[in-house]
Amino acid sequence: MFTGIIEDLGKIEKLDKDEGNLHITVKTSITNELKIDQSVAHNGVCLTVIAIDGSSYTVTAIKETLDKTNLSHLTKQSTVNIERAMKLGDRLDGHIVQGHVDQTASCINITEEDGSWVFTFKYDKSLNNVTIEKGSITINGVSLTVLNSEIDKFSVAIIPYTYNHTTFNNLKIGDIVNLEFDVIGKYVKRLNDLRI
Structure with a gap:
């Protein structure tokens, strides 16, 4: 669950195609606060952190996600809006956002x-x-x-x-x-x- 209040801008460092999937490596100032298996919204798309390396982390978008969102338009050096999932008990400053693009x-x-x-x-x-x-x-x-x-x-x-x-x-x-x-x-x- 997200709020739609952007925490940071992420810079795309690498895009690796793997059959129908796309592994997206992102550099942000909040990478050191992330952990593997954590949900992070990228331009509103909820994706799971699968690897962390220094100030960068990697997530994977499957074919369905690529077909229904603008993530397939990303290029190296593109910028994306980043938001971590909300903590239970935090203020809901935006509105209820699921991270599931319609x-x-x-x-x-x-x-x-x-x-x-x-x-x-x-x-x-x-x-x-x-x-x-x-x-x-x-x-x-x-x-x-x-x-x-x-x-x-x-x-x-x-x-x-x-x-x-x-x-x-x-x-x-x-x-x-x-x-x-x-x-x-x-x-x-x-x-x-x-x-x-």
């Missing part, structure tokens, strides 16, 4: 608005995910509030702190991001669909 979206607009930024994303509505105005959304692991909710697109406002401490400062129009829709909203939608 689908990807494309950034279709970026507007600077008097010291903050508004990013707009378009996603495939055929997968039946929904956003709601002022509801929660996780983009590349970052917990955010939805603006301008439509059937297949939405916007988020990014404050300077978030812009400077996450990968939002590298995001360009056309880039693919990972989306995890609000878990409570997903259950409510599923129950509502079952009644029809």
Whole structure:
């Protein structure tokens, strides 16, 4: 379980393909606090630490994960948002995030608005995910509030702190991001669909 509050930015040091899997080696300032078998979110994707070497650690993404997320677009020197799993008893500063990406979206607009930024994303509505105005959304692991909710697109406002401490400062129009829709909203939608 995660909160969507990014702890650090990780730099991709190595990508090793192993049949359908991808071993991803990441360098972060928090590597010395990690342990093997620990869950860490990478752009919102929960992956298990399988090796640690100095200031770097390695995780493995399976084919299904690569097919459903933007991790297959990583290159050496890419930067990813990093968050360790929350501790029981900690404050929940973001919202409930599982680290299970529902689908990807494309950034279709970026507007600077008097010291903050508004990013707009378009996603495939055929997968039946929904956003709601002022509801929660996780983009590349970052917990955010939805603006301008439509059937297949939405916007988020990014404050300077978030812009400077996450990968939002590298995001360009056309880039693919990972989306995890609000878990409570997903259950409510599923129950509502079952009644029809």
